[in-house]
Amino acid sequence: MAAMRNRPCSRRPAARLLLPAGMLVFCAIAFWLTMQFDRVPPILKRGIEPSDFPQLVIGLIGLLCIADIFTDRSAPPEKLPAVVWQTLMAMAGFAALAQADLFLGLGLFAAALGFLWGERRVPVFIALGAGLPLAVFFFFDVVFEIRFPRGLLTNLWYGWA
Amino acid sequence: MDGFWLGLAALADGHLLFLIVAATLGGVVIGVLPGLNATTGAALLLPFTIGMEPIPAIAVLTTVYCAATFAGAITAILINTPGTSASATTCLDGYPLAMRGEAGRALGMAAVASTMGGVFSVICLMAAAPLLARAAYNFTPPEYFALTVFGLSMLATIGGGYPLKNILSGAFGVLLATVGVDLLTSVERFTFGRPELSEGIGFVPVMIGVFGVSELLIQAGQLHVVRTRIAMKAIKLPSMADYRKTWKTILRSSGIGSFIGILPAEGATVASMIGYNEARRWSKTPQEFGNGAIEGVAGSEAANNSATGGALVPTLALGIPGSPTAAVILAGLTVHGVRPGPTMFTTQSDFAFAIFWSMLFVNLLFFFIGLYGAKLFARVTLIPAQILWPIVFTLSIVGAYALEQSMLDVWVALGFGVIGFFMRRYGFSVVPMAIGLILGGMLETRLGQSMVMFDEKWWLLFTKPLSLLFFVLTALALFGRPLSRLIKGRRSAKRPQQRAREKTPDPRQIKR
Numbered sequence: 001m002a003a004m005r006n007r008p009c010s011r012r013p014a015a016r017l018l019l020p021a022g023m024l025v026f027c028a029i030a031f032w033l034t035m036q037f038d039r040v041p042p043i044l045k046r047g048i049e050p051s052d053f054p055q056l057v058i059g060l061i062g063l064l065c066i067a068d069i070f071t072d073r074s075a076p077p078e079k080l081p082a083v084v085w086q087t088l089m090a091m092a093g094f095a096a097l098a099q100a101d102l103f104l105g106l107g108l109f110a111a112a113l114g115f116l117w118g119e120r121r122v123p124v125f126i127a128l129g130a131g132l133p134l135a136v137f138f139f140f141d142v143v144f145e146i147r148f149p150r151g152l153l154t155n156l157w158y159g160w161a
Numbered sequence: 162m163d164g165f166w167l168g169l170a171a172l173a174d175g176h177l178l179f180l181i182v183a184a185t186l187g188g189v190v191i192g193v194l195p196g197l198n199a200t201t202g203a204a205l206l207l208p209f210t211i212g213m214e215p216i217p218a219i220a221v222l223t224t225v226y227c228a229a230t231f232a233g234a235i236t237a238i239l240i241n242t243p244g245t246s247a248s249a250t251t252c253l254d255g256y257p258l259a260m261r262g263e264a265g266r267a268l269g270m271a272a273v274a275s276t277m278g279g280v281f282s283v284i285c286l287m288a289a290a291p292l293l294a295r296a297a298y299n300f301t302p303p304e305y306f307a308l309t310v311f312g313l314s315m316l317a318t319i320g321g322g323y324p325l326k327n328i329l330s331g332a333f334g335v336l337l338a339t340v341g342v343d344l345l346t347s348v349e350r351f352t353f354g355r356p357e358l359s360e361g362i363g364f365v366p367v368m369i370g371v372f373g374v375s376e377l378l379i380q381a382g383q384l385h386v387v388r389t390r391i392a393m394k395a396i397k398l399p400s401m402a403d404y405r406k407t408w409k410t411i412l413r414s415s416g417i418g419s420f421i422g423i424l425p426a427e428g429a430t431v432a433s434m435i436g437y438n439e440a441r442r443w444s445k446t447p448q449e450f451g452n453g454a455i456e457g458v459a460g461s462e463a464a465n466n467s468a469t470g471g472a473l474v475p476t477l478a479l480g481i482p483g484s485p486t487a488a489v490i491l492a493g494l495t496v497h498g499v500r501p502g503p504t505m506f507t508t509q510s511d512f513a514f515a516i517f518w519s520m521l522f523v524n525l526l527f528f529f530i531g532l533y534g535a536k537l538f539a540r541v542t543l544i545p546a547q548i549l550w551p552i553v554f555t556l557s558i559v560g561a562y563a564l565e566q567s568m569l570d571v572w573v574a575l576g577f578g579v580i581g582f583f584m585r586r587y588g589f590s591v592v593p594m595a596i597g598l599i600l601g602g603m604l605e606t607r608l609g610q611s612m613v614m615f616d617e618k619w620w621l622l623f624t625k626p627l628s629l630l631f632f633v634l635t636a637l638a639l640f641g642r643p644l645s646r647l648i649k650g651r652r653s654a655k656r657p658q659q660r661a662r663e664k665t666p667d668p669r670q671i672k673r
Contacts, residue, residue: 019587023329030336033351040346047612050348053605054339057332064329071325077586080382087381088579091374095575102571106558110551117384117547128551136559144212146563 016072020065027062031055086116101151107133164506165287168514171216172522180217181519184224185526191225192232193538194549196380198245199229199429200592203489204368205553207496208560215497216512220519222493226486227279227469227523230429231531232538234271234462238264239539247429247465250437254450254457261453270399270455271462272531274411278463279524281415282422282470287517289423291510293478294503302610303622307631309604312425312481314638316593323588324642330589334597335604337362345609357569364492366561366570367577367598371591373557374578377550379585384546399455407459410440414463421464422471428484429465429472436464470520477501477513480603485592488599496564 034051090112097105111129119125140146141157148154171177184206191202203222210218233248238255251271258267300308316331317324340351341361352358399407414436421432440460441450450457472483473490480501482488494501505513561574581591615621623629 030351037350038348040348044346047609047617048605050343050346050350053608054336054350057336057339057601061329061332061336064325064332068325068329072323072588074323074588080586081384083384084378084381087378091575091579095572098568098571102558102562102568106555110555113551113554114547117381117550119545119547124548128548132552132555136555140559140563144209144563147566148562149568 017069020069020072023065024062027058027065031058031062034058083116087113090116101153102149103133103137104151104153106136164510164512164514167511168516169518171511171515172518177217177220177519180213180221181224181523182526184221185228185523185530188225188228189232189235189527189530189534189538190541192229192245193235193541194544196376196546196550197229197553198233198247198372199226200368200485200489201372201376202229203486203493204365204372205556205560207365207368207489207493208563210493211496211564215494215499216515218497219490219493219499219512219516222490223469223473223516223520224523226490227466227520228527228530230466230469231272231275231279231462231527233465234275234458235268235531235535235538238267238271238458245429247433247468248461249430250433250461251458251465253437253461254452254454257451257453258455258458263453266399266403266455267458268535269532270403270407270458272528272535273399274407274414274459274463275466275531276524276528277411278415278418278465278467279469279527280521281412281463282419282467283517283521283524284470285419285423285467286470286473286520287514290474290478290513290517291506293474294506297479298503300503300627301625302607302614303625303628304631306604306607306611306622307625307628307635308425308479309481309600309607311631311635311638312475313593313597313600313604314635315425316596317639324639326589327593328639330584330591331593331597334594334599335601337367337594337598338601339605345606355569357567361602362573362598363565363570364488364595364599365496365564366573368489368492368595369557369561370574370577371581371584371595373553374574375581375585375591377554377557378578378582380546380550403455407456410443410456410460411463413439413443414460415467418464418467419471422468422483423474425475425481425483428486429468432468432471433461433465437461466524473516473520477505477516478503482596482599485595488592488596491599 034054037049037051039049039051090109093112094105094109097108107129110132111125114124114128119128137148137154137157141148147158150158187206188199188202191197192199202225206221206225210221213221230245230247233243233245234251234255237243237248237251238259241252241256243249243252255267255271258264313331313335314328317327338361340358342349342352342359349359417436417439418429418432421435422428437457437460440456441447441454444450444454444456446454468484469486472487475481475483476487476491478501480491482491491501499505499509499512557574557578558571561570562568564570581594584591584594611622612619623632
């Protein structure tokens with residue numbers, strides 16, 4: 001055990017291999033996908049086939065991943081604090097809510113993020129959850145004439161038709 | 162020469178001047194906010210420029226670049242937190258100066274050195290960019306291909322991270338650039354039958370994701386960090402003694418910064434590190450460095466601001482970004498239909514020079530803003546994270562959507578925000594990925610054209626002198642440092658053996 005602790009790499013071998021192995025699997029899948037690309041007749045191919053360049057890059061990524069396995073001696077990252085996972089969950093919630101309405105998702109996410117990060121003042125929640133999305137919506141809609149996707153709230157402005 | 166004066170005349174437009182002043186203030190605010198930097202700021206502001214003409218749009222982005230790079234010094238000096246990574250070395254002496262009640266002097270020197278560095282670099286940009294463009298006019302596809310490979314190889318040293326991981330990240334970016342319909346053959350690649358992906362993955366949502374959204378997740382893990390601001394009575398201009406002590410440092414760092422900036426992919430962060438180290442090496446009082454040396458502040462700030470102009474030289478003359486923020490500006494040029502490259506200085510020289518003049522103006526403007534507004538801007542640093550980051554997230558998402566008015570871009574920004582966060586967590590810099598995404602298309606096109614030129618004999622790429630030179634530089638960029646380390650290691654391994662030999666008497670001699 002003491003010998004294990006004194007090894008230059010502080011990560012357990014299996015954990016250290018996980019990331020490069022995952023990237024190699026990604027490369028294998030990407031390479032397989034390139035083999036499904038249409039091939040073009042020589043007269044049209046203009047120097048290289050459409051699959052050649054991606055395959056070259058995937059090959060390079062694969063080689064670098066293998067080199068990374070043997071050369072990476074960096075310390076493992078520290079455990080993520082709970083608030084990071086909560087923020088990630090809130091982002092997932094935003095992605096789900098944005099299906100119904102982009103600004104509903106943004107407002108609720110902004111308020112939730114404020115809460116998760118320690119904000120407890122009600123006026124700040126109102127400003128983040130309602131004032132901020134409203135201000136951004138009208139700024140982009142009126143000044144830049146950006147048409148946002150229709151949803152539960154944006155339809156109140158655009159109309160239901 | 163017409164473009165030179167026409168560019169200056171463009172600055173007479175009141176609307177443009179207003180935008181530049183507003184962008185300078187915005188850039189300074191972005192620069193002083195820890196977590197936000199010039200790259201993130203430019204990426205977030207890019208969608209706001211969509212309704213503008215190309216000159217104001219790019220002037221706004223370059224203004225934010227210059228102003229945010231300068232403003233990083235304010236937080237570096239007052240709260241020991243560099244507003245941008247380029248100001249990290251400013252903390253080393255700026256904060257000790259502030260601690261002993263000389264914050265005003267440190268900020269004054271930062272403003273003077275930044276302005277002088279910035280002005281020097283814009284003059285370099287005005288002179289070097291047209292010259293480089295003229296030289297590149299005769300480049301054929303193999304030379305361009307080799308130059309782009311060289312540009313990508315420089316990513317190895319970006320961000321101070323692990324070189325192999327940086328190259329991996331850059332290669333991932335190049336792979337992302339292959340998504341979409343191949344323009345030469347109309348073959349769909351990695352589109353999974355989705356028509357939205359036929360034009361590929363947009364630069365802007367990826368940049369907003371990896372620089373804005375991923376930073377939000379990074380900040381989530383740093384909520385425990387408490388920032389306290391050092392009180393400051395007034396900003397004062399450096400004294401004559403300070404000028405006498407630092408003028409050589411400012412000049413040297415300006416030269417270093419401009420040169421580093423011109424190198425593809427190397428930006429203000431590397432420039433400030435080298436500028437600071439050289440200031441210490443040439444100083445008569447190197448022992449003061451780290452304890453509040455005014456030369457340290459001058460060396461770091463002159464170098465990082467002069468890198469901004471330098472970085473735009475390859476960006477505008479060759480279409481190869483000189484820094485991460487220049488990559489965003491390059492994306493902005495593309496969005497506004499401006500094609501950077503050698504032809505820009507013949508067909509759109511007034512555009513190019515309008516940008517140069519606006520940068521010169523900004524550098525003079527933030528001198529006054531830095532001197533008289535630093536006290537006010539320093540207050541911005543104390544905006545609570547729980548208020549700042551919801552605003553940044555909302556602007557990121559709406560900005561990602563606004564450019565193409567597509568929800569796919571929102572998912573791309575969100576997805577790459579999460580990918581970027583985990584990449585950074587595991588030691589992969591996201592900057593090479595963003596630059597790889599921008600250069601990937603150019604790399605493939607030039608390779609294809611070279612293959613046509615050489616009748617598919619790829620080895621002929623090495624027969625052109627200039628492309629061979631770029632390949633040699635690439636090899637040096639990739640393997641130079643490990644090789645020198647290996648040689649140094651062998652030498653240091655030999656030395657103890659030699660010393661041991663000297664100490665130990667030869668057994669044959671003993672026998673005698």
